[in-house]
Amino acid sequence: MSTAPHISESDPLALTKAELARALGISERHLHTLDSTGRLGPRAIRLNRSVRYVRSEVEAWLAAGAPPTE
Template identity: 50%
Template sequence: MSKTAPHADAIQDGRGRAMLSVDDVAELYLNCSGRHVRRLVDAGRMPKPIRLGSLVRFLRSDIEQWLADGCPNIRNNAKGGKR
């Protein structure tokens, strides 16, 4: 399988937007483990996934935009946020 093409079993939401699993994001976009992707999400360093029951999915467009923007931290120093 090509590293640049999404998995054939990638699902779409009701609006036709491609959704990727944690492993898809790790393998196709970040070249890291799924565990590292989860850590990045927990640290607020990448877009939050969408939860579908027990499944965790990312919108492909969110990941591609995040990468195009240079992978900025998603959780900024928001005023009034908990520490």
């Protein structure tokens, strides 16, 4: 049984914070903490008040073992 987060092909090209947190199995608050401290690999795309994460970047980050950013 695999415990890795799964993002299906039917998911949108960009994920909201809630969708990414749900896929990673963490809270939105923890996702925000990881993002603000530079430990979240995929960069957020900000459009006014909307925040999205590119699905292909998230998948690549997870495939690489979710390393922290420098």
